[in-house]
Amino acid sequence: MSQEFGMSGEKKGSPADRAAVAERFRRDWGLELPDSVFLFQEFLGSLGPGENEALQDLMVSPAGVMDLFKDADRPARDGIDVRVHGRYYRDPPEFLTFMHGGSDGLHFGLWFDDGRTCRGVASYYNNDGGGVDTRAATPLEAVRSIIERSWRDLDDDPEDPDTPARRTRLGLLRDALTALETGDRTEVGFAYSRAYDDMRLPVDHDRVTTLDGAGALVSGGTALDRPAHNGADEYKFATYMYDLFDDTEALEASVREARRRCAAGDPAEALVLGRDLHWASGGDPSREALATELLVSAYRALDRSGLADIAEVHHRHRSLPQVDVLEPTGR
Template identity: 75%
Template sequence: MSVMSGEFSEREKTGGPAGRAAVEERFLLDWGLELPESIFRFGAFLGSLDPVGERALQDLDVSPAGIMDLFADPGLRPRDGIDVRVHGRYYRDPPEFLTFLHGGSDGLHHGLWFDDGRLCSGVASYYNNDGGGIDTRSRTPLEAVRAILERFWRDLDDDVRDDDEVTARRSRLALLRDALTAVETGERPEVGIAYSRAYDTAIAPVDPDRITTLDGAGALASGGSALDRPAHNGADEYKFATYMYALFDDAGALRESVEEARRRCSAGDPTEALLLGRDLHWASVGDPTREALANELLVTAYRALDRPGLAETADAHHRHRSLPKVNVLETTRK
C-alpha cells in the first residue's frame, strides 16, 4: 500500500498533532529512531497537492513507499511472523536505510539515513536492481524530489518533440516545482541541467567523520580500520571494490579478516566489525555465508557502538532477507 495525497489530506484535517505524535511514537518504539522534521514536511507537501500536482508526481514515476504507509495509519501491523522493521527494506539496504520513496527504473528508491542509530543525517538512494553505490548527497526528502524533477526537466529539454503532451508535462512539472520551492530549495534558482550540475552530479566532498564502505555511503565510526581505509569519498571506488570482492572470494582471507574484526571489537574498537559487516551485507548476493557473517559483525558492532535500533533492524533483516516482496504491512488493522 502506498500513501496518496488524499489520505494525507484527511490525516492533516482530522489527526493534526495527535496523528504526528502517533507516528513518532511508533518509530521510536519499533525502530528506536527519531524521525526528522523533514519527513513531516514531505508528508504535509504530499497532502497539499491538487490533482495536477499528483499527476506531476506520476510524470516523475515516483510514489511514497515504505515508512510512508505508517504515516497514513500508524497502527498498521505486519503479516504474522514478519518483523515490521523489514517493511520497505530491499535486499541490499543497510540497516541505516529507511525507505520512504520508490520510483524510476532498476529499483531506484530513497530512504532516510540514520548512521548514528538514532537521528537522521540525510537522505540516501540507490538502484536495487543495477550497479552503482548509495548516493547520500540529498539532505531532505523534498530536496531528493527536486533533484528527480530537474533530471526530468533536463530530459524534456532534450525532447525534440513539440506536441501537446510534452507541453502539458512541462506545465505540470513547473507547477510542482513552484509548490516544492515554496517549502524547500527556494534559494536554488537553477533548473534542468544547470540544477543537476550544481547540486546533483557535483563531486561529493571528502567526509572525515565517515569511513569508506563498499556500498558507497560510508560508515560513521572513529576507530581504526584493518585496511587503513580513507575517509568517505576519499577512495578510488573501482580499486577498492576490486580488492574487496577478491577478498570475499578467498575463503581463507575472508576468515582472517572476520577474525581480525572480532578481535578488534573484543578489544574495544568495533569499527572494523562495522565496516566489514556493511561490506559483506552489500556484497552478499544470496550467499548464506556472507549473509551470516554480515549479520554477526553488524549486530556486534551496533551493540558495541550503542546503536541498539540498528542492531535489531540488522537482525530482523537477516531473518527475512529472502522475502519475495518488501511490503509486509497488512492493509487494514486486525
C-alpha cells in the same frame, strides 16, 4: 591481507498524525523521525490533480515509512517483523525507505548512521549497479532533484506532443515543493543538476570508506587503513574487496581480525567489513550470516541498539519475495 586505497486525497500530517507516527517509530524502530519527513507528508497532502499526475509521470511514490501515515498502528503480517517493511535485500541497517523513484529498483531512504537521528537522505538502484548516493539532505530536496532531471530531459525532446503538458504539470509540482523548501534555488533543469547534483563530494573524515559507497560513521582503526569516506579509488577498492570475498581463507582471517578488534574495544573493522559483506552478500548464506554477526557486534559496541536489532530482523527476513509487509488498511 593489507593494502591502502587513496583517493490529492485527504491531507495528512496533522499534529495527531505526527505524534502517532513519531511514537510508533520510537517504539518499534528505536529511531527519531526528522521534521523533514513530516514536511514531505505535508507536501504530498497539499498536491492537486495536476501535481499528482506529475508525480506519476516521474514514477515517484511514497513508500515504507510513509505508509504509516495512513494508519500509525498498522501491524505487519503474521510472523514478519514490522522493521523490515520497505527494506530491500541490500539496504544497510541505517537505511529506512520512504519513497520509490521509478525504474531499476530506485528507492530513497532516511539515513540513520548514528543509530538514532537522521543525517539525510540516501538512495540507490536495487536492481542495477552503482552505490548509495547521500547527496540529498531531505526528502523534498531529493524530489526537487528528480524534478529538475526530468525538466532537463524534456528540454532534449521538444518535439514530443506530450512535452508542453508534462512541462506544465512539472512546473506546478515544482511550485508546490519550493513553497516549502529549496525556494532559494532559482536554477532549473540542467543548471540545477550542475549546481547541486553533479559536484564531487568532499572527503568526509567522520566516516570511513565502505563498499556500498555511503561510508560508515565510526572512529578507530581498520585492517586496511581505509581512507575517509569519498577519499578512496572506488574501482580499486571494490576490486580488492570482491577478490577478498572470493578467497575463503583470506575472508575467514579478516573476520577473525574484525572479531578480535571488536572484542578489544575497537568496533571499526567489524562495522565496515560487516557493511561490505551485507552489500555484497548476493544471496550467499555464509556472507549474510557473517555480515549480520559483525554488524550486530559493532552496533552494540557503539551503543546503536536500534541498528543492531534491524540487522538481526533483516537477516531473518532477507528472503522475503516483497518488501511490503504491513497488513492492508481497514483490517
